[in-house]
Amino acid sequence: MGEVIVITSGKGGVGKTTTTANLGTGFALLGKKVVLIDADIGLRNLDVVMGLENRIVYDLVDVTEGNCRLKQALIRDKRYETLYLLPAAQTRDKSAVSPEQMQKLCKDLAQDFDFVLIDCPAGIEQGFRNAIAGADRAVIVTTPEVSAVRDADRIIGLLEAEGKSNPRLIVNRIRPDMVKRGDMMDIDDIIEILAIDLLGIIPEDEYIVISANRGEPAVVNPASAASTAYKNIVRRMTGESVPFMSMAVDEGFFGKLRKFFGLKEG
């Protein structure tokens, strides 16, 4: 029985889809069998971030409405043997699926996969309710901004009300230079405010844009700063204890990078 994890944030544009794509690919790189569900019905995006947009035949709504079997709708990523995508429907809206249908879908997928990752739509309405319905655990993505942290706090409250406690936090798009000069909230500030466990820290990385352009998640590129961060998160999610990156900035660019990723010491 695999684990069903929803990636959520409340606010849009903080990196839920990018995170889902990279964590999913990261699991596949470790040989884990993983399926990504795009729960953003009507605004599907995970397919293009993954570079699988040309291979869609059936989608999530086709499965829940019984137009096809579940296996038929799953797209296997040819680059990574154990990675699959269940795309969202593009011509329907959030009301096309119910929380009960999502629960059943997640349960069915958890039989065959080690990890089921759900890319949650922004907002707190039905799309959110559907996306969290079948999840065992939640990962919250935020950025070091007042608006994103505020929305994350609201999402934590809503998850708790649904009985999904102990979500874990990914702080995305951190800029160590700005943190150092006091112009960006640091990890400790955000953790103190939200009072939840930290799962990982992703540095701002222009390679994320390049990889989205190419439809090839950044995690596979060893030169990408975010890649190491995603790999660390994946390892933590498989139960490994991986130290967090240090946010210190000094001793030149490479020393800074090395320290940032904790390659030099612990």
Place this chain on the structure above:
Amino acid sequence: MIDLLQKMFGKEPARSKDIAKERLRLVLVHDRVNISPQFMAVLKEDMIRVISNYMEINEKDMEVHLTQTNTSQVALVANIPVNRMKRSALFPE
């Protein structure tokens, strides 16, 4: 320029992350107790009405807000400048 002057006089300029943190802290206190600005306005009016029976207060500079104590409890904090006491309240007939 102002930053430079502040540095010369040994005063650190306000770091924007501290501003962010403080604003976030306050906004979350409201979000978490689920109180609307209208609610606070009505509460403030009621407080003014009651307190005005006893003293003359400066309504313009009066501040009423919810805040979080360091034990993560919510506290109602009011700062109400008093112009003068009302004699009728001090020496009731």
